[in-house]
Amino acid sequence: MNTYELIAPCHFGLEAVLKKEILDLGYEISQVEDGRVTFIGDDEAICRGNVFLRTAERVLLKAGSFHAETFEELFQGTMAIDWEAFIPEDGKFWVAKASSIKSRLFSPSDIQSVMKKAMVERLKKYYGIAWFPEHGASFPLRVFIYKDTVTIGIDTSGDSLHKRGYRILASKAPITETLAAALLLLTPWNRDRILVDPFCGSGTFPIEAAMIAAKMAPGMNRSFLSEDWKHLIKRKCWYEAMDEANDQMDTGAKVDIQGYDIDGAIVKAARQNAAAAGVDHMIHFQQRPVSALSHPKKYGFMISNPPYGERIEEKENLPALYREIGERFRELDAWSMYLITSYEEAEKYIGRKADKNRKIYNGMLKTYFYQFMGPKPPGRKLENKGN
Template sequence: MDKVELIAPCHFGLEAVLKREIQDLGYEIAGVEDGRVTFYGDAEAVCRANIFLRTAERILWKAGSFKAVTFDELFEKTRALPWEEFIPEDGKFWVAKAASVKSKLFSPSDIQSIMKKAMVKRLQEHYHTEWFKEDGASYPVRVFLMKDIVTIGIDTSGVSLHKRGYREVSGTAPITETLAASLIMLTPWNRERILVDPFCGSGTFPIEAAMMAANIAPGMNRSFTAESWTNLIAKKKWYDAVNEANDLIRDDIEVDIQGYDVDDSVVRIARQNAAEAGVEHLIHFQQRDVKELRHPKKYGFIITNPPYGERLEEKENLPQLYRTFGESFRTLDSWSAYMITSYEDAERYFGRKADKNRKIYNGMLKTYFYQFPGPRPPKRFGSQEERKANR
């Protein structure tokens, strides 16, 4: 198969993290825009991107891009695309989502309806039929309009890639798996360093960190829409990608990853989720208040998602909560802290201005990723492998 363009949407503000992930997989970047990265690949790339990428929301197979300022133009240019190269005669196809920003065409429902009619017209002409059963594989289409430029992709993932399959039960206000992975990647943490989440909730930060440490691909235990696209992707390519992921898992590692929460029922959920992810042996979960945040070792990391106070009754407790968090952090000599929160007074009550902060949209909620990096460990601190080699 010739190279095609693939589109990987992601959280706004975290495009650079996803770009690096795609390059690490060995693919060439075609472009980076707000909330998405486009890259070149083939059928194998569809499988590997879905299985290996930790920070992408889904993988779209780009069908085309053009400028349209009227609905007639949208119809004709959508009809001109070679839909028969993607969708077989029995394929089920629809425009699953349309989004428009700063464009003359802005009604999602009208965009969806007109594009579907254009696709039907094109396929009727190619397959010489007036009616499609649509009882075969699914080919959901997603379209994005930005300043009148229409970009169309066919969704290879189906359910969003943040659904790893391990989090059947969540605590309140959970952070998504893709966002948690992205934020961990923004820090210098690696599996040789301690990681503690004192507000672990359903365990997403510790679980994602443990999966990274053990090199467990995030998508290896779930299914994808494009698995049924046998006209485009041979089944063997999916098997090969899963086998590659299995071969890369590291069962021999030792890590210090901990998750605390004041609510014991939430801690039980976190343990259950870790077991589903296959990393329960790598994480120590415990019921513990943030005021009891202590650790005897140096150079550890706190990466956490403290309460935002979205409910009024919670908001009254936030000043004391963040104050206690800040006081506990100050007892941890040489540690680094990273927290994502929408609470505007976080720095004030934490008792320290962040060295850096980064605006990130968690869904529609504007949040900030506050970064309080500690000192780098001396070279003698070494890695686990280096220490073993020197014994």
């Protein structure tokens, strides 16, 4: 089997969570940068990375890296890469996305055009043809240029890995599946502890928690672009990855996971999404306002993505809402609370300073993951997954 460098992009601020996931799969980390983790693996790693990684946005096969300050250097550097090792004669190839930070080359459209021309020149000479039919498997490229260093990855995933295949319906401001999973993995929650989301929306936090509890691989119910790369990845690798995912699954796990929302239609959507994910039997969804939040048991977890007033008319309601969150939290006995929000006065109205506060970029939106730690249950050493 060939050995590759594989690049896994993730949300800014959550690289450590993804790094742990990759190490747990048994792969060597070669580099950790803002928003991505690079690791060493073979074609089996491409399959297992796509099927098992909960917090990566996609898995990219690193084609090459070089320095370029001019478009001529970009052209020559791109043409020097062994594209024939990846792309067959009938392959469809293009630069799907180019980003540039602190570099002399900054126009995405020009970068994309120059690189495509360079690839065509290289492959024309190799295959001895002047025109490419491009009716075979797809090879979209993603290019990062940082301080004039060009890094090129071929996308093995296709649709972003946050698209697990279960979200049929979404609420107004859904949290992505990858971000929800990463935040859950940052907490000490495990499947024998109560978990409640009082603003569950379309159910992403409860569904991701149930999938973690059931050891259900996030990529089990979807396909990947590189399944068509039969010259690089044997079908056997995909079958083995899916067999591994099926073997470890435990959908009979006993859990107490609950999701509430004030909107009855969105609660119905959450139930449908949970059913599509195969975990509806593990979650109790109910239409209920946050003012009715209560639970008789101790040592539970609340995790949520509450409203944070992106629309001006909603901002005036935030002080009362966050005050209510704080009041309900204080009534819960020895619980922990984790909230992701862009509302910078959250702690003020909750009435308590968070024990930890992690800055996370949700797309272009700067958010804060407020962590209010409750006491550990007696007689149990609780592993803290955050760091």
